[in-house]
Amino acid sequence: MSVFEMEKQNRPRLEGIKKADVCIIGAGMAGLNLAFLLHKSGKKVIVVEAETIGHAQSVHSTAKITCLPGFFYHDLIERVGQEEAMKVARMMRRALAKYADVLYHHQIDCDFERLPFVLVSQEMEKIEKEAKAMTDLGFQVKIEKQGKTALKSGSLLILDNQAQFHPGRWMNEIAKGIEIFEHSRVNRVENHEVFTEHGKVQADQIVFCDHYPFINFPGFYFTKMHQERSYVIALRNVPRERSMIYCPDNPIESLRFSGKTALYSGFSHPTGKGSDEVIKDMKKRAKERFPEAEVIQQWSAQDCMTLDNLPYIGRFSSMRPFWYVAAGFNKWGMIYSMVSALILHDQILGIQNLDAEPFDSLRSIVNTPIEEMKQMWTAVKGYVQEFLTLPELKIEDLAEGEGGIVEVDGLSLGVYKDMDGTSYMVSTRCPHLKCQLTWNKAEKTWDCPCHGSRFDRFGNRIEGPAEKNSIFINKVQQKQTD
Numbered sequence: 001m002s003v004f005e006m007e008k009q010n011r012p013r014l015e016g017i018k019k020a021d022v023c024i025i026g027a028g029m030a031g032l033n034l035a036f037l038l039h040k041s042g043k044k045v046i047v048v049e050a051e052t053i054g055h056a057q058s059v060h061s062t063a064k065i066t067c068l069p070g071f072f073y074h075d076l077i078e079r080v081g082q083e084e085a086m087k088v089a090r091m092m093r094r095a096l097a098k099y100a101d102v103l104y105h106h107q108i109d110c111d112f113e114r115l116p117f118v119l120v121s122q123e124m125e126k127i128e129k130e131a132k133a134m135t136d137l138g139f140q141v142k143i144e145k146q147g148k149t150a151l152k153s154g155s156l157l158i159l160d161n162q163a164q165f166h167p168g169r170w171m172n173e174i175a176k177g178i179e180i181f182e183h184s185r186v187n188r189v190e191n192h193e194v195f196t197e198h199g200k201v202q203a204d205q206i207v208f209c210d211h212y213p214f215i216n217f218p219g220f221y222f223t224k225m226h227q228e229r230s231y232v233i234a235l236r237n238v239p240r241e242r243s244m245i246y247c248p249d250n251p252i253e254s255l256r257f258s259g260k261t262a263l264y265s266g267f268s269h270p271t272g273k274g275s276d277e278v279i280k281d282m283k284k285r286a287k288e289r290f291p292e293a294e295v296i297q298q299w300s301a302q303d304c305m306t307l308d309n310l311p312y313i314g315r316f317s318s319m320r321p322f323w324y325v326a327a328g329f330n331k332w333g334m335i336y337s338m339v340s341a342l343i344l345h346d347q348i349l350g351i352q353n354l355d356a357e358p359f360d361s362l363r364s365i366v367n368t369p370i371e372e373m374k375q376m377w378t379a380v381k382g383y384v385q386e387f388l389t390l391p392e393l394k395i396e397d398l399a400e401g402e403g404g405i406v407e408v409d410g411l412s413l414g415v416y417k418d419m420d421g422t423s424y425m426v427s428t429r430c431p432h433l434k435c436q437l438t439w440n441k442a443e444k445t446w447d448c449p450c451h452g453s454r455f456d457r458f459g460n461r462i463e464g465p466a467e468k469n470s471i472f473i474n475k476v477q478q479k480q481t482d
């Protein structure tokens, strides 16, 4: 459970037919920031949320709002050129300023704090290149060749006046006055209509802020994004440092404080391909760095990664000019949620914004870096893996409390064996696009390496893009011995 859990408000479920100028699907940071801006500009907005507001990735974030999302601008200039990179830099600065502006004008109590953001790395050359790129794009940065932070020592790139906040409190505050329906999963969108089990919204414009668009065609976002899981442990008794620290070296590590609590996070890996030892490894490192520290909470969550390290913001598909999308925040969704809110606000109101161009959701992906393309092959490999191999593992090989893909009567099945020895069998075909699920030993879940859907040990859906549970096949009681 995250330290940023928020008060639940018991909002109504969508029933019957409602009408709006704009219907937003998903009430995370992206959906709510956009709803807030559109509402302030006089649009009638309806937000439809599958569960409760903010409950998904946004409340599990460590909520650093920064214009410096890791090593970013040097590569960006190399790929898109100085002029396009300048547009990105301007949107990042505008988004950060917008947070401060909303906070000031609406007196939002959410522990918003201005702090330096410090990038620490062993790679001095990369730090220097990033600093040069940022300076060329109008940022004021400082470098320390041999610097020290609470997290680790190395070369430092420092960007002052960034921010951190309590994302749960922010979302609860900006949601006030907006028409939001909770416990209303959207299961179909057709032209101008958004359908849930018990109702529908008719809207001029529809925006997908559902983290991973649950509609596959048109849009084809499943060919352009995968997901990565990251982990957080909350610690007490860590000497407070007045900065947010981020180390992009392998493994990625990050540290920020929330009052007396230190949030140590990172250790990301593609969903479905993690090590069982992540949390253990994090705790070991935390103990080495902060010998007095005591772990008070831990959690994990995941975010969508794009092919070129920029989010997809704009039209959902050229076939649906009145549908929009904000997705693929590459683990920097606090700043990008506001970038997307500003861009989509302008597009929906017909305001020209040339700085939106590099984020265009329909951009060509021909310049995609090779590493990102490799990640997309995971999806293809996931498709065929199941058909090419039959597992060697049998049910009897599984220890109690363990799961895995086993061979049962010539079939490949996912089996979890509980502490009584009862085995629960599920199909390992992901209901999204049929990739093979993998067993996540650390979290006892079935995870999809293709696009990051997750299911509990009994096959119940935890998170999408899959909309359904995995098929539960059978429950087998342990044989009684004489």
Ligand SMILES: Cc1cc2nc3c(=O)[nH]c(=O)nc-3n(C[C@H](O)[C@H](O)[C@H](O)COP(=O)(O)OP(=O)(O)OC[C@H]3O[C@@H](n4cnc5c(N)ncnc54)[C@H](O)[C@@H]3O)c2cc1C
Pocket: 025, 026, 027, 028, 029, 030, 031, 048, 049, 050, 051, 052, 053, 054, 055, 056, 057, 058, 059, 060, 061, 062, 063, 064, 065, 066, 184, 185, 186, 187, 209, 210, 211, 214, 229, 230, 231, 232, 265, 266, 300, 301, 302, 303, 326, 327, 329, 330, 331, 332, 333, 334, 335, 336, 337, 464
């Ligand atoms: C551990 C961790 C730490 C992070 N730290 C940072 C950080 O320091 N700074 C930063 O900038 N970013 C950070 N991020 C990234 C950031 O948290 C995410 O990018 C951001 O929260 C994504 O917001 P969202 O609104 O797109 O998604 P979500 O918060 O997941 O919201 C999407 C909503 O859509 C709803 N939904 C989905 N499908 C449907 C449907 N069919 N019908 C109706 N509703 C639907 C969901 O229920 C959910 O509420 C971190 C991420 C992780 C995992």
Ligand code: FES
Pocket: 222, 430, 431, 432, 433, 434, 435, 448, 449, 450, 451, 452, 453, 464, 465, 466
């Ligand atoms: S096939 Fe897409 S999430 Fe599993």
